[in-house]
Structure formats: C-alpha cells, structure tokens
Amino acid sequence: MPQTGTTRIWRFGQCPAGNAFADAFTLETGPVPAPGDGEVLIRNEYISLDAGTRMWITPRSDGYQPPLPPGVPMPGLVLGRVVESRAAGFRAGDLVRGFGRWGDHSCVVPAMAALNVLDDTVADPRQHLGVLGMNGWTAYHGITETGRTRPGETVLVSAAAGATGLLAAQIARNMGCRVVGLAGGAGKCRMLVEDFGLDCAIDYKTEDVEQALTRIGGGIHVYFDNVGGPLLDAVLPNMAHYGRVAICGLVATYAAEGATPGPRRFDQVLMRRLSIAGLFSPDFAHRGPEYNALLQPWLRAGRITLPFDITTGLENLLTAYAKLFTGGNVGKVLVKLT
Ligand SMILES: NC(=O)c1ccc[n+]([C@@H]2O[C@H](COP(=O)([O-])OP(=O)(O)OC[C@H]3O[C@@H](n4cnc5c(N)ncnc54)[C@H](OP(=O)(O)O)[C@@H]3O)[C@@H](O)[C@H]2O)c1
Missing domain, CATH: 3.40.50.720 (NAD(P)-binding Rossmann-like Domain)
Known part of the structure; x- marks a missing residue:
C-alpha cells in the first residue's frame, strides 16, 4: 500500500573535525519515498552504528571506497520491516536487514543493499545486527x-x-x-x-x-x-x-x-x-549462512551473546555514534526508532 506522511533522514554535509558530528550531518524531513520498479521500502526499526563508517566521511582517496560526496543521505546497516515491495522475493511485513539509510525509512534496490529476508523466530531479532550479522x-x-x-x-x-x-x-x-x-x-x-x-x-x-x-x-x-x-x-x-x-x-x-x-x-x-x-x-558476507550455522547453536546455548547499547530516537543518533569513538558503549550500538 502506498505510504503517506513524512519521514526523516540524516544527510551528510561535510567531514567532521574529530567527533564534532553535529557539524557534519543535518536531520531533514520530507515525504515518505514511493518505491520504484525493483525497489523495496523499509520502515527501519533499528539502525546499526558501526565504527568503520567513520572512514566514509573522512576525505582520503586511498580507502577501501571513495569518501561519501557531500549531500547524500548517510548509508548504514538497518533492521526493519518491508512496508511496500516492488521487487521480487520481498513482501510487505518481511523482517529484513541490509544497507539502508540513517532515517525512519530506507528505499533500496535489494541486490545493491545486500538485503536479506531474515528468520523472524530468532529469540532476539536484534542479533541479526549482532551475533548473526x-x-x-x-x-x-x-x-x-x-x-x-x-x-x-x-x-x-x-x-x-x-x-x-x-x-x-x-x-x-x-x-x-x-x-x-x-x-x-x-x-x-x-x-x-x-x-x-x-x-x-x-x-x-x-x-x-x-x-x-x-x-x-x-x-x-x-x-x-x-x-x-x-x-x-x-x-x-x-x-x-x-x-x-x-x-x-x-x-x-x-x-x-x-x-x-x-x-x-x-x-x-x-x-x-x-x-x-x-x-x-x-569479501566474506556471502558466507553468512555458513557462519550462522555455527554461531546460532552457541547463541541458543548461551555460549555467545552480545549486549546492546540502545539509544532511542533518530534525533539522538549522533550522540550514540560518538560513543564508538569515545568508548561510551559496551557491546553493539543501535538506534531504536519509535
Ligand atoms: N574489517 C571489517 O570488515 C570490519 C567489520 C566490522 C568492524 N570492523 C572494525 O572493528 C572495530 C570495532 O568496530 P565496532 O563497530 O564493533 O565498534 P565497537 O567496538 O562497538 O566500538 C568501538 C570501540 O573502539 C574503542 N576505541 C575507540 N577509539 C579508540 C582508540 N583510539 N584506542 C583504543 N580503542 C578505541 C572504544 O572502546 P574502549 O572503551 O575500549 O576505548 C569503542 O567502544 C572498528 O575498527 C571497525 O572498523 C571491521
């Protein structure tokens, strides 16, 4: 069903000095995007904050990928539910993980976003951004x-x-x-x-x-x-x-x-x-199912776990992000969207 209403997104502006992330990003509000042919619209439930993304907003030419150009919505791993699909293999209601946006919604082409439909029966689905991700x-x-x-x-x-x-x-x-x-x-x-x-x-x-x-x-x-x-x-x-x-x-x-x-x-x-x-x-993400077959029994048996450092509210994301570089977190830093 086409979505109405507004959505928010963190847009990258310029490389931050140190951990001054408020100078680097702006939170913008706009209409919920309509997925085009081959696209999936996801309502993000959790945004994964990852220390490696700091390299994407640092201007150096010899990294594993070019730095992000100013003006783009900030990409990041998300866990969420499909709200509208115009791509084969994805249906409204599916629990999915992939490279979306730091925002309320992500509108993605599944193959480019490494989007997967996930096992909805895992005791704590957030572990798809942790032990099982x-x-x-x-x-x-x-x-x-x-x-x-x-x-x-x-x-x-x-x-x-x-x-x-x-x-x-x-x-x-x-x-x-x-x-x-x-x-x-x-x-x-x-x-x-x-x-x-x-x-x-x-x-x-x-x-x-x-x-x-x-x-x-x-x-x-x-x-x-x-x-x-x-x-x-x-x-x-x-x-x-x-x-x-x-x-x-x-x-x-x-x-x-x-x-x-x-x-x-x-x-x-x-x-x-x-x-x-x-x-x-x-390089080895395609081996995820193989690794999960080994990690899942440990997770079920309590032999491995990952605590979550949860910040609620998209508007508070930058405070959570800074924890990765100041040591303010224990375990996985996630932003929970309301
Ligand atoms: N190669 C890959 O494909 C890959 C994939 C995932 C992650 N990673 C890498 O794994 C590392 C951890 O990433 P993460 O996302 O899981 O973050 P994280 O470990 O949850 O958080 C980053 C931690 O790094 C420590 N830290 C920050 N600055 C430091 C410094 N100058 N000296 C010593 N420790 C410092 C802090 O802990 P303290 O309180 O102990 O300082 C902080 O909690 C990053 O380097 C990331 O790029 C690589």
Missing part, C-alpha cells in the same frame, strides 16, 4: 581464518568490550583459547572477565600495555586488532614466534586525513616471524 561474521572469520587460531593458543583482542571485539573474544574462548582483552576503563575490564569469561583484561587507558602484556607469559599467538595505532606498537614485541595479527579495524586513526604511519615496532615482524593480514566483511 556482520559483526559476528567478521569476528568468526578473523579468529578462525585470518588468525588461523588453534585451541589452547593465547588470543588478544583490542576494543574487546565493543561489538566486534566482544564477539571475537567469546569465539576464541569457545574454541578453548586463553583470551586477553584490551579495553578502556576498569569497569569494562572487570566485565570482560566476570561476565564474559576472558582470562584477563588490560585497561589501556591507565596501564602500560607493553609492560602488562609481558606478564601474560608465552607470548600472544593471535592478535585480533580493532584499533591499530599505539596499541599495535605495544603488542608486536609481545607476540609469540609465528604469531598472526588479524587487522580487523584501525579505529585509532579513522579520523586522520591521508596516510598514517605504520607500526613503530615493525621490526618485530621479522624478529618473531609474524604474519599480518587484513580482513574486510564484504
């Missing part, structure tokens, strides 16, 4: 394939209390590894050990990380890195021989324009015969 797949792929992790090894995870890190840490724990987390703040570190079963956690904001890691003993076999920057420098001299570094993200440098210097302790790649490899979720 891009963060879960990235964590699983990074630990098992990029990191080539084996049971009994020592795995270190940075941004360990965030969405991707918390999942990587639990996957490594479930594989029988010794798991160490890096996180900002004593409260987050305590939570990682007491609530998520990590063997220990280091507060990188108050501790000397390089020194603290020497106490672990045996070296780090796999470093699942979400951060880069000075933490990577502190970790490299503490890697075990033949260790693997899975570069999942570099959140410490996403706001930097142009090239950022590589690790100061790059010499350790030779000294310790390390392998360093990046991973990028669109």
